[in-house]
Amino acid sequence: MPKATWDDLTRVVRGLTELQEGPPVQGGFSISTDADLNALKACIASSHDTNLTLQNEEDPATFKVGQSVKVSVSPRLGFGLLKHDIGDMLEGSRKARIKEPSFFLMGEGLSSTDHVDDDHAISRYRVVLQFIQVLKQSAAFLDQDEPSLIFIKEGKFELPIEYGAEDIKNLPVQEVKKLLVILPEDIHEKQCASILAEAVITLTEHLASDQRFKYLLANASELRKKFEQGYQLFAAGFSYEKVRDQVEAARVEYSGKIHKVFSDIQNQLLSIPVATIVVATQMKDAKILGYEFWVNTAVLVGCWIFAILMIFLLHNQSHTLGVLRDEINRQKRQLSKEYAAVAHSFTNTFGYLSRRALTQRVILWVIDGLVVLGLLLSHFFYLKLTSPARDWAIGYIPSLASWL
DSSP states (O other): OOOOOHHHHHHHHHTEEEEEOSSSEEEEEEOOSHHHHHHHHHHHHTHHHHOOEETTOOOGGGOOTTOEEEEEEOOOTTTOEEESSHHHHHHHOGGGGTSOOOEEETTTTEETTSOOOTTSHHHHHHHHHHHHHHHHHHSSEEETTTTEEEEESSSEEEEEOOOOHHHHHTOOHHHHHHHTTOSOSSTTHHHHHHHHHHHHHHHHTTSOHHHHHHHHHHTHHHHHHHHHHHHHHHHTTOOHHHHHHHHHHHHHHHHHHHHHHHHTTHHHHTHHHHHHHHHHHHOOOBSSSSHHHHHHHHHHHHHHHHHHHHHHHHHHHHHHHHHHHHHHHHHHHHHHHHOTTTGGGGHHHHHHHHHHHHHHHHHHHHHHHHHHHHHHHHHHHHHHHBHHHHHHHHHHOGGGGGTO
């Protein structure tokens, strides 16, 4: 008698009536054809694999077509699985999560050798198994006994292969299929495998270990995006850390330059309140065109000279700030062009520089206003204390009389 195959056992189980799923699986088997008879005898002869026993202990040699027998079946795990559905199969065999076994799903009457549509749960399950093989290429090794993928990053990083029927049902099949061809078969295969491993760890390290693989299945598009970002950096010959260091160096440099716009003139700025005090203390009460009149006039001319020089200085610093702002924007555009995959990661850095530049510009505007205010106060003091000039000004602008 030839050794029983899985198809032989499937034929027997498929033909059972009054099926009890067990384990063990029990029911009545009607021998309808010679093929049924041969399959039954082969399963009995290979009982070490099939664990098929006759409940009434008949003699197999007497079996003939048309006869019915009651059988009990509980195959060896290594031979195949008899389960109600795919969920039971995954829960009942940890190894089935990484390698498809021979199986028969009694709920659907479906064997591992039967054809299924692309959208069937079994087809989706097979896509998951292919995905595991891709991840295996990027991992240090696959522990088949756990089962678990082991990655190395500052020690061991474990990715237990935990998933069930619900995860298969909600699987984004097309996105996962894109990941099946993500590793090239060329000289860059090892580098790409490392990039994929880094992407896997980055996306799942914050999760509980039993949720990591499920997260990758549900977020296959995010994993692919993370891989593509890493690959673009690799293709450009840079690492993420190097780009980050480059941007950080630029942040420190431009922060210093923006701060220097104000610090370069802070000593000159101290002269603004000093000048106001000088005007208030040096001008004398001048009733006629005499010494006091010319002193007051000289002080006012000095105020004009000071204001003009200060405005030129502030204009120069404003121009310098504008050049820095344009350079920061140029650096931002260059980063977005050359490293588009990670440019968004540095949005906060460039945002900080832009806000810092705007703050300095507002400060320069305020100083401009103070200079103008100081010049106006100088005129007020001059006209208030210098009668000939006040009379002359009121003659041209009568409304000044109410102020002076």
